[in-house]
């Protein structure tokens with residue numbers, strides 16, 4: 001029954017894209033200590049179609065060049081920041097042959113254990129920790145935890161640690177011998193090419209998102225659907241989404257053409273906001289002329305200005 005449900009479950013655009021673009025999103029199942037890709041696309045669904053198109057473009061390049069040159073574009077983080085899309089990536093050269101891949105697994109496993117032991121649950125197990133002969137980058141001895149019932153996952157016996165360390169050292173030697181770090185001239189060319197291609201395509205997608213409602217995907221045009229900036233966390237959405245009542249029953253407070261709205265209701269006109277800001281600036285200028293206001297005073301004035309706006313909004317609600 002459960003299996004059937006899973007099979008018939010329709011994939012979201014994000015899930016479908018990550019499944020299709022396996023090389024680009026190879027990091028999506030890694031833990032958050034290794035990558036931000038584990039969070040998926042951290043933005044509104046309105047941008048998902050654009051992200052799907054961009055992902056397919058980048059993955060098509062991967063499919064063209066990865067098999068032959070072992071060079072690929074890798075998505076590192078996809079998110080919304082200050083109302084705009086940010087797509088972070090790196091161009092990676094995988095020179096690992098079979099030996100290299102195996103060796104890398106051993107090294108990764110060791111490093112993961114080491115990280116967990118070093119960073120995990122210090123408060124609980126501090127007294128049970130001991131130091132190895134190894135030194136970290138700051139020259140401090142590396143601390144390893146004894147296993148206990150509280151944190152079996154993050155601990156390592158000294159013997160186990162030493163075994164893994166020896167295996168990792170050995171693997172690293174094999175990795176170097178397999179020539180993983182020698183990038184050929186052809187690979188260098190492909191890396192440069194993929195970098196500039198990815199950069200251009202990502203810039204275009206980021207620009208496209210600027211004109212698309214992050215919630216519903218509506219193309220924001222000046223005539224039909226003005227761009228609205230919600231207050232607090234900056235989000236650019238269309239007017240339709242801005243005037244929609246949220247799940248919590250609250251309407252969005254937003255700015256449109258310089259005026260402030262809550263739902264469909266005009267809270268403050270552009271002129272009123274401008275008058276307030278002008279008065280605030282004049283006051284600040286006057287204070288500066290007389291005597292430089294302290295940070296505290298400036299903060300007070302700013303707060304008073306904000307309070308007045310809030311008060312005006314509440315009055316309008318009544």
Ligand SMILES: [Zn+2]
Nearest residue numbers: 213216238241
């Ligand atoms: Zn919208």
